[in-house]
Amino acid sequence: MVLEIYLTLLVGLICLVTVPSIIRRLVLSKPRRRSLPLPPGPRPLPILGNVLSLDAAEPWKTYAAWGAIYGDIIYSRLLDQEFIILNSQSDVIELFEKRSQRYSDRPFIATLEPFGWGRNLAFAPYGDHWRLSRRIFHQTFRAEASLQLRPMQLTKVREMITNIFDDPGRYTSHCETFAAAVTMIAVYDYDPTPRDDPIVHLAQQFLRASLEALIPERAVALRLFPFLLYLPDWCPGSFLKRKARQARKYSEEWVEFPYQYVQNRMRNDAHPVDSMVSDHLTRMRRLHPSQRLAYEDALKSAASTAYIGISSLMVFILAMILNPHIARRAQEEIDNVVGRDRLPDFDDRLSLPYVEAIMRETMRWQPLVPLVMHTATSSDVYKGIYIPEGFSFKYFRRAISRDEMRYPNASQFIPERFFTPEGRLNDDDPAQFIFGFGRRICPGRHTADASMWIGIATMLATFHFARAKDAQGNDVEFEPSYVNGVTRRPMDFPCSISPRSHISRTTLQTGQQS
Numbered sequence: 204m205v206l207e208i209y210l211t212l213l214v215g216l217i218c219l220v221t222v223p224s225i226i227r228r229l230v231l232s233k234p235r236r237r238s239l240p241l242p243p244g245p246r247p248l249p250i251l252g253n254v255l256s257l258d259a260a261e262p263w264k265t266y267a268a269w270g271a272i273y274g275d276i277i278y279s280r281l282l283d284q285e286f287i288i289l290n291s292q293s294d295v296i297e298l299f300e301k302r303s304q305r306y307s308d309r310p311f312i313a314t315l316e317p318f319g320w321g322r323n324l325a326f327a328p329y330g331d332h333w334r335l336s337r338r339i340f341h342q343t344f345r346a347e348a349s350l351q352l353r354p355m356q357l358t359k360v361r362e363m364i365t366n367i368f369d370d371p372g373r374y375t376s377h378c379e380t381f382a383a384a385v386t387m388i389a390v391y392d393y394d395p396t397p398r399d400d401p402i403v404h405l406a407q408q409f410l411r412a413s414l415e416a417l418i419p420e421r422a423v424a425l426r427l428f429p430f431l432l433y434l435p436d437w438c439p440g441s442f443l444k445r446k447a448r449q450a451r452k453y454s455e456e457w458v459e460f461p462y463q464y465v466q467n468r469m470r471n472d473a474h475p476v477d478s479m480v481s482d483h484l485t486r487m488r489r490l491h492p493s494q495r496l497a498y499e500d501a502l503k504s505a506a507s508t509a510y511i512g513i514s515s516l517m518v519f520i521l522a523m524i525l526n527p528h529i530a531r532r533a534q535e536e537i538d539n540v541v542g543r544d545r546l547p548d549f550d551d552r553l554s555l556p557y558v559e560a561i562m563r564e565t566m567r568w569q570p571l572v573p574l575v576m577h578t579a580t581s582s583d584v585y586k587g588i589y590i591p592e593g594f595s596f597k598y599f600r601r602a603i604s605r606d607e608m609r610y611p612n613a614s615q616f617i618p619e620r621f622f623t624p625e626g627r628l629n630d631d632d633p634a635q636f637i638f639g640f641g642r643r644i645c646p647g648r649h650t651a652d653a654s655m656w657i658g659i660a661t662m663l664a665t666f667h668f669a670r671a672k673d674a675q676g677n678d679v680e681f682e683p684s685y686v687n688g689v690t691r692r693p694m695d696f697p698c699s700i701s702p703r704s705h706i707s708r709t710t711l712q713t714g715q716q717s
C-alpha cells in the first residue's frame with residue numbers, strides 16, 4: 204500500500220516536472236526546421252522518442268540494426284534530445300572536418316556533472332576553457348613532443364612484460380598500469396608502482412564508478428527524473444544519487460592528489476620535476492593573478508583527462524588467444540627481422556609489416572570508443588537536411604569498422620586484409636578513423652599509437668598465447684564479453700600467457716639475451 208502511494212506520487216511528480224518541459228522544447232524546436240525534412244529513422248513515440256527501442260548498454264547494436272533499414276544518416280530522439288547518427292566516414296569527414304567550426308561542441312549529458320566528469324576536457328563545451336585546456340595538452344602530446352616519451356615507453360613496456368612473466372593471471376592490471384604509467388609520467392612525473400599503486404587505484408575506482416553512467420542512452424534516466432539526485436538516502440530510488448556521490452568523491456581526489464603531488468615536489472624536492480603539470484605551474488606564476496584561476500582550471504582539466512588514455516592491449520591479447528596462428532606468424536616475422544637476441548624497439552617498426560597489420564586489425568576489430576558525439580553550434584543544411592543549432596550527432600565508428608564492403612567478414616580478426624595482392628601494406632589504416640575527426644580529434648593519438656605498437660611487438664616477441672586448460676587438459680571455451688561505457692574493453696577471459704622458449708627474466712628486463 205505504502206509502495207503504491209509512493210509510486211503514484213512519483214509518477215505524478217515525473218509528469219508534473221518533466222513532461223511540460225519536454226513538450227515545450229519540442230514545440231519550440233519545430234518552427235526552426237523550416238520545411239526541410241529530417242533524415243529517416245524509427246518512428247519516435249510521443250514524449251519518450253526512441254528511448255524504449257534502444258539497447259541502453261550497447262546502443263551501437265540498435266544503431267547497426269537501424270542502419271540496415273534506414274541507411275547512413277538516421278534521425279532518432281531520446282525525450283527532447285534529437286540526434287543524427289552518422290554511419291559513413293564520408294559524412295563524418297564532411298561535417299566534423301570540413302565544417303569543424305560548426306560541429307565541435309559536445310552535447311549535454313545529464314550524468315556528467317553529477318558523476319564527477321564536469322571538468323573533463325573530452326566532454327567540455329566548445330569554448331575558451333576547452334581551447335586553453337587542449338592547448339596545454341597538445342604541448343606535451345603533439346607528434347614531435349611525443350617522440351621524447353618513447354624511451355620512457357620502452358622502459359615501461361619492459362616492466363609490463365616482466366610483471367606479466369611474474370604474475371600472468373593479472374594481465375589486465377599490468378596492461379592498465381602500463382597505459383597509466385605512460386600518461387602519469389608525462390603529465391605528473393609520477394611513476395606508479397607496478398602493483399596496487401594508490402593513485403592508479405583511485406583513477407580506476409573513479410572510472411569504474413562512472414564510465415557506464417556517461418552513455419547518453421543511460422543518462423536519459425537522469426534527464427527524465429532529475430529529482431533522483433535529490434532523494435533522501437533512505438528513499439527507494441536513491442541508489443543513483445549515492446552512486447553519483449561516490450563517483451564525485453573519487454573524481455575530486457583523482458584531480459587533486461596527483462596535482463598536489465607535483466606542487467609538493469616542486470616545493471620540497473631537490474630533483475627537478477619534469478612534467479606537463481610542473482611546466483605549466485611554472486608558466487602560471489608569470490601570469491597576472493586575475494588569469495591564474497582559469498589557467499589552473501584548464502591545467503587540472505587537461506591533466507586529469509590524460510589518464511582516461513585507454514589501452515588496446517586487452518583487445519590484442521583476446522585476438523591472439525582466439526587466433527594463435529596469427530601470433531605464430533608474427534613471431535616468425537619478429538624472429539627473422541629482429542632475431543632472438545634482443546627485443547623489438549621503435550626503430551624496427553617499418554621492418555615488421557605483419558605486426559603493423561595486427562595493430563591495425565586490433566584497432567578496427569573492437570574500437571575502444573564505439574560512439575563519438577559532436578554538437579552543432581549553429582544551424583546548417585546538409586544533403587537537404589536542415590540541422591538546427593544544438594543538434595547532436597553520434598558518429599558511430601563501429602559501423603565504419605564493421606562495414607562489410609570495406610572489411611569482408613568484418614567480425615573476424617584478419618590482419619591480411621591490410622595487404623595488397625603484392626604483399627605490401629595497403630593505405631587503409633584504421634588510425635584514420637579510430638581517433639576521431641576535426642578539432643576534437645584525440646590529442647593523445649601519437650602517444651597511444653606508440654604505446655600500442657611497442658606493447659604488441661614486445662608481447663609477441665616474448666610470450667606464447669593459448670587458451671587456458673581445464674583439469675583434464677582441454678581448452679577452456681569462452682564467449683568474449685565487454686565492459687561497456689563511453690569506452691569499451693574486453694572483460695577478463697581465461698587464457699594462458701607464458702614466456703616463449705628462448706625468453707628468460709633477464710631478457711625481459713634488459714631487452715637482451717643473457
Ligand code: HEM
Nearest residue numbers: 324325509512513571572637638639640643644645647651
Ligand atoms: C588507443 C587508444 C585511444 C583511442 C582509440 C582514442 C580515441 C579517442 C576518440 C575517438 C576521441 C574523440 C574524438 C572526437 O570527438 O572526434 C578521443 C578524444 C580524446 N582523447 Fe583519445 N584515444 C586513445 C588514447 C588516448 C590517450 C593515450 C590520451 C592521452 C594521452 C587521449 C586523450 C584524449 C583526449 C584529451 C580527448 C578529448 C579531446 C577533445 O574533446 O578535444 N586519448 N580519443
